[in-house]
Amino acid sequence: MRRSGLQPSARCLVKKEAIAFEAHEECSFGIRLKGERYGFWPSDFLGSSSVLFQAEDVVLYEYDGSVEKGRPDIVVFPTTTQEVSQIVKLTGKHNAPIVGRGAGTGLSGGALARTGGVMIVFARMNRILSLDPQNQRAVVQPGVVNFDLSLAAAPHGLYFAPDPSSQKSCTIGGNVAENAGGPHTLAYGVTTNHVTALELVLPDGEVVRVGSAQGDAPGYDLTGILVGSEGTLALVTEITVKLSRKPEAVETLLAIFDSVDDAAETVVDVTARAIIPAACEMLDGWTLRVVEDFVHAGFPRDSAAVLLLEVEGLAEAVAAQARAIREVSNAHHAREVRLARDNAERELLWKGRKNAFGALGRLAPSNYVLDGVIPRTKLPQTLRRIRQIGARYGFDICNIFHAGDGNLHPIVLYDPRDRGQFEHAMQASAEIIRYCVEVGGALTGEHGIGMEKSELMPLLFSDADFDLMRRVHDAFNPACLLNPGKIFPLSKGCGEIRTRSSAPSHSRPSAT
Numbered sequence: 338m339r340r341s342g343l344q345p346s347a348r349c350l351v352k353k354e355a356i357a358f359e360a361h362e363e364c365s366f367g368i369r370l371k372g373e374r375y376g377f378w379p380s381d382f383l384g385s386s387s388v389l390f391q392a393e394d395v396v397l398y399e400y401d402g403s404v405e406k407g408r409p410d411i412v413v414f415p416t417t418t419q420e421v422s423q424i425v426k427l428t429g430k431h432n433a434p435i436v437g438r439g440a441g442t443g444l445s446g447g448a449l450a451r452t453g454g455v456m457i458v459f460a461r462m463n464r465i466l467s468l469d470p471q472n473q474r475a476v477v478q479p480g481v482v483n484f485d486l487s488l489a490a491a492p493h494g495l496y497f498a499p500d501p502s503s504q505k506s507c508t509i510g511g512n513v514a515e516n517a518g519g520p521h522t523l524a525y526g527v528t529t530n531h532v533t534a535l536e537l538v539l540p541d542g543e544v545v546r547v548g549s550a551q552g553d554a555p556g557y558d559l560t561g562i563l564v565g566s567e568g569t570l571a572l573v574t575e576i577t578v579k580l581s582r583k584p585e586a587v588e589t590l591l592a593i594f595d596s597v598d599d600a601a602e603t604v605v606d607v608t609a610r611a612i613i614p615a616a617c618e619m620l621d622g623w624t625l626r627v628v629e630d631f632v633h634a635g636f637p638r639d640s641a642a643v644l645l646l647e648v649e650g651l652a653e654a655v656a657a658q659a660r661a662i663r664e665v666s667n668a669h670h671a672r673e674v675r676l677a678r679d680n681a682e683r684e685l686l687w688k689g690r691k692n693a694f695g696a697l698g699r700l701a702p703s704n705y706v707l708d709g710v711i712p713r714t715k716l717p718q719t720l721r722r723i724r725q726i727g728a729r730y731g732f733d734i735c736n737i738f739h740a741g742d743g744n745l746h747p748i749v750l751y752d753p754r755d756r757g758q759f760e761h762a763m764q765a766s767a768e769i770i771r772y773c774v775e776v777g778g779a780l781t782g783e784h785g786i787g788m789e790k791s792e793l794m795p796l797l798f799s800d801a802d803f804d805l806m807r808r809v810h811d812a813f814n815p816a817c818l819l820n821p822g823k824i825f826p827l828s829k830g831c832g833e834i835r836t837r838s839s840a841p842s843h844s845r846p847s848a849t
């Protein structure tokens with residue numbers, strides 16, 4: 338008997354036409370179809386509304402915010418640590434790869450099922466388990482949306498400091514895995530500076546805890562190792578975070594420039610004078626115009642670049658810092674320096690910044706958001722080089738980035754329907770990232786390596802470096818079932834996947 342619409346992942350079925358529910362079929366990692374059930378059928382303990390396996394459902398999980406793709410065979414939505422552990426034990430028995438997923442906003446392909454397998458989506462583990470204002474701590478499940486924690490903490494005068502521009506949708510589990518940053522990283526540090534303890538499910542299903550709620554835990558800093566490990570060492574099922582106290586005063590400034598170089602020199606000079614703004618973001622003219630059309634935040638359409646700077650702290654210090662920033666900006670020929678008059682104006686300026694990636698959708702069918710780091714002093718020359726690379730390949734490349742940290746996000750606008758354009762976009766992007774490394778920078782500031790940049794890792798690391806990383810990886814994830822094909826170049830990784838061709842996959846790479 339055939340039942341239309343109930344078609345498990347094509348990859349799992351050897352013979353598609355033989356979908357008979359009495360049949361036994363085995364897929365590459367041993368999932369077995371028997372009647373309406375897989376031998377591995379997690380709905381036995383999850384409930385069928387927590388499992389997706391039909392092609393038209395799982396296809397929605399083959400994307401994240403990157404240009405990569407990788408389709409899972411099964412997608413599951415646990416609600417407790419216990420369920421995560423059960424799923425992991427079950428998949429382990431069948432040697433199936435597992436990948437964790439938060440909101441799928443990642444920009445390096447981290448949450449994609451590169452070799453198929455089971456995707457564990459943490460969206461339903463979204464409870465704030467406790468909030469302790471006196472000790473400035475919260476314990477959350479990994480699927481809590483970043484901004485929701487700050488909203489919950491606000492009545493106590495507290496907030497969660499890591500603020501990626503995606504904070505209204507990304508999850509704290511995803512932030513932990515990527516060691517996410519954001520505009521306010523400059524003053525407050527990245528996610529790792531705000532996480533004190535984790536509960537983890539290891540690849541064999543065992544549940545362990547690392548770190549401690551209040552302070553430094555004795556022994557190795559395993560929390561430090563786990564944060565930023567991109568879901569390759571363990572699944573995070575509970576997170577203890579620090580909450581920060583809202584500052585007494587905040588001033589937001591918009592410095593407007595007729596030249597990108599002047600804006601870049603201002604960033605170098607502001608930080609050289611030991612002024613540490615809480616945030617120092619730059620948007621170039623291309624971006625400004627499209628953002629203004631979208632949010633009507635009052636960005637000047639005819640300028641070459643703006644800096645969005647924020648200073649916060651005690652009222653007197655804030656006023657002095659705002660004055661100093663104005664002076665430095667003027668010294669670098671700022672056309673105007675505006676001070677946000679009230680909270681509404683401040684929020685509008687930030688709305689413009691935080692929605693900029695989305696607004697760029699008006700300019701081209703697709704865009705590729707890069708993430709590289711350079712020493713701040715190299716900002717002017719790097720921005721010039723990005724313009725040259727764009728011109729050589731015939732692309733418009735916009736720049737919206739965390740200038741104070743030297744964390745660049747050039748955005749290559751392209752049409753993915755044109756294969757040639759797509760390949761050139763990838764080549765231009767790789768050139769930009771290589772240049773970042775050449776001037777003393779790094780491959781990523783906050784988006785992670787994932788499957789996007791794994792092949793570029795040898796630009797920074799030697800074989801001995803990789804060996805050490807592999808030993809750490811194998812101590813947690815020896816069978817490489819957890820998020821395979823990420824971080825390590827394929828020749829130095831688990832050896833389970835073939836190297837992709839020069840253009841990133843728009844279809845799933847096959848396992849060897």
Ligand SMILES: Cc1cc2nc3c(=O)[nH]c(=O)nc-3n(C[C@H](O)[C@H](O)[C@H](O)COP(=O)(O)OP(=O)(O)OC[C@H]3O[C@@H](n4cnc5c(N)ncnc54)[C@H](O)[C@@H]3O)c2cc1C
Nearest residue numbers: 439440441442443447501502508510511514518568573783
């Ligand atoms: C418009 C836009 C703006 C952005 N701005 C910023 C920014 O300013 N700063 C910044 O740092 N990033 C930014 N990002 C990137 C992205 O939002 C962050 O990397 C974020 O931390 C990803 O969270 P997520 O919940 O979407 O995770 P996903 O994309 O779902 O997953 C990311 C990684 O985390 C792993 N993972 C997820 N949950 C778990 C878990 N519970 N246990 C183990 N591993 C897990 C996945 O396997 C994957 O490797 C932006 C993205 C977009 C689309």
